[in-house]
Amino acid sequence: MIVSKFGGSSVASSEQFQKVRDIIKSNPERKVVVTSASGKRYKGDNKVTDMLYLIHAHLQYSVSSKDLFTSVQNRFIKIQEELSLKTNIAVDLEELELELTKRCSIDYLVSRGEYLTGILLADYLGYKFVDAKDIIRFNYDGSIDFEKTEMLVKDAMEQHGNIVVPGFYGAYPDGTVHVMKRGGSDITGSILARVLNAEVYENWTDVSGILMADPRIIKNPKQIEKITYSELRELSYMGANVLHEDAIYPVKDLNIPILILNTNEPEFKGTMICESILHDEAKGIITGIAGKKDFTVITLYRHNASNEVGLLRKALEVFEKYKINVEHVPSGIDNFSIVVSSKNIERVLYDVVSELKQVIQSDSVKVTSNLSLLAIVGRNMAKHVGVSGQLFKTLGEHEINIRMIAQGSDEINIIVGVENEDFEKAITVLYDTFA
Ligand code: ASP
Numbered sequence: 001m002i003v004s005k006f007g008g009s010s011v012a013s014s015e016q017f018q019k020v021r022d023i024i025k026s027n028p029e030r031k032v033v034v035t036s037a038s039g040k041r042y043k044g045d046n047k048v049t050d051m052l053y054l055i056h057a058h059l060q061y062s063v064s065s066k067d068l069f070t071s072v073q074n075r076f077i078k079i080q081e082e083l084s085l086k087t088n089i090a091v092d093l094e095e096l097e098l099e100l101t102k103r104c105s106i107d108y109l110v111s112r113g114e115y116l117t118g119i120l121l122a123d124y125l126g127y128k129f130v131d132a133k134d135i136i137r138f139n140y141d142g143s144i145d146f147e148k149t150e151m152l153v154k155d156a157m158e159q160h161g162n163i164v165v166p167g168f169y170g171a172y173p174d175g176t177v178h179v180m181k182r183g184g185s186d187i188t189g190s191i192l193a194r195v196l197n198a199e200v201y202e203n204w205t206d207v208s209g210i211l212m213a214d215p216r217i218i219k220n221p222k223q224i225e226k227i228t229y230s231e232l233r234e235l236s237y238m239g240a241n242v243l244h245e246d247a248i249y250p251v252k253d254l255n256i257p258i259l260i261l262n263t264n265e266p267e268f269k270g271t272m273i274c275e276s277i278l279h280d281e282a283k284g285i286i287t288g289i290a291g292k293k294d295f296t297v298i299t300l301y302r303h304n305a306s307n308e309v310g311l312l313r314k315a316l317e318v319f320e321k322y323k324i325n326v327e328h329v330p331s332g333i334d335n336f337s338i339v340v341s342s343k344n345i346e347r348v349l350y351d352v353v354s355e356l357k358q359v360i361q362s363d364s365v366k367v368t369s370n371l372s373l374l375a376i377v378g379r380n381m382a383k384h385v386g387v388s389g390q391l392f393k394t395l396g397e398h399e400i401n402i403r404m405i406a407q408g409s410d411e412i413n414i415i416v417g418v419e420n421e422d423f424e425k426a427i428t429v430l431y432d433t434f435a
Pocket residue numbers: 008036037047049050113167168181182183184185186
């Protein structure tokens with residue numbers, strides 16, 4: 001059995017609905033369909049979820065949201081009419097309009113995008129609509145109650161066989177709707193794949209898989225055929241944005257592969273994400289390159305810093321106090337540096353630096369900003385001698401100064417820090433060398 005999740009652009013219009021139906025009908029194993037809320041139909045269009053968040057903001061400030069609501073209404077009615085669906089979606093929309101006057105919760109309101117899209121899609125596919133609030137169960141701390149969810153999902157499957165489930169939300173034990181983080185429909189799909197022990201979790205989007213590098217920097221980057229969960233984690237953390245990162249955990253320990261596919265080009269193979277790749281037919285040494293700009297490095301100098309027990313802890317405690325996530329801690333003999341995101345430290349930089357001076361009892365603290373971090377990621381790097389040599393040589397030949405180096409102990413990534421202004425150039429020359 002296959003769980004197939006469709007993103008917002010895949011269900012943005014009646015034309016997209018038709019593509020979804022063709023995909024579902026072409027394989028009877030696609031029994032569980034998860035949908036996002038209807039997304040953008042064209043550049044500059046609005047996502048239904050964003051409009052619903054905006055309606056909520058209007059309500060909060062008692063500003064009329066009539067026009068916004070009408071746009072939402074029209075989008076669903078248009079799909080219903082164009083596909084001649086029996087479902088009278090106008091009734092559900094009227095109900096929602098009434099709820100708005102009762103100051104319904106934000107979670108309930110924004111979940112309606114998936115709910116209404118799901119009702120229309122179920123009708124169109126001839127599948128049973130199963131409300132996520134009846135089968136996806138949260139604990140009160142916001143974590144998923146997998147046991148309860150599994151029971152409810154299996155029951156629904158036994159009863160109906162083929163189901164459409166709206167993504168992005170579920171309910172607390174008392175039945176109140178709770179939404180996940182933005183982009184959470186990916187997580188719903190993953191939860192369903194897990195509790196049903198699906199053969200594969202298909203994630204249908206508007207790109208033909210995961211690319212080796214950011215297409216805004218590299219023209220037509222190659223597509224990744226297979227990638228491990230851990231490689232994807234590294235790439236996502238460093239800025240590659242494909243799948244909600246929390247969507248990996250539910251399927252990871254059961255080793256259910258995730259397939260990233262394109263609703264607009266269903267014949268393309270896409271990218272497979274799995275735990276391990278045994279017969280590694282990957283041609284290159286690296287799987288992908290990603291990176292992020294705007295980090296700040298705070299370097300602390302103290303004679304014999306590396307021999308003093310507890311010094312690093314004291315420094316890190318300052319960051320903890322200000323709730324600033326530490327990305328890397330490269331160190332020397334008489335100094336160590338702490339790399340953090342510039343955005344996170346901006347407001348408290350002055351306070352942090354003066355506290356650091358106190359705890360390490362040294363006035364020598366240097367702050368440099370405008371650092372970019374970029375990572376080359378690949379499971380095959382561990383087996384190859386000379387990858388970092390090649391990396392440094394390439395950057396050196398192009399006169400890109402390396403300001404920091406880090407490598408994870410599992411050797412699936414090498415991270416280098418370069419000046420912000422060298423970022424795009426560094427990605428380009430590394431792509432040309434390794435991809
Ligand atoms: N509709 C929600 C959002 O825009 C969830 C999703 O699409 O996955 O964030």
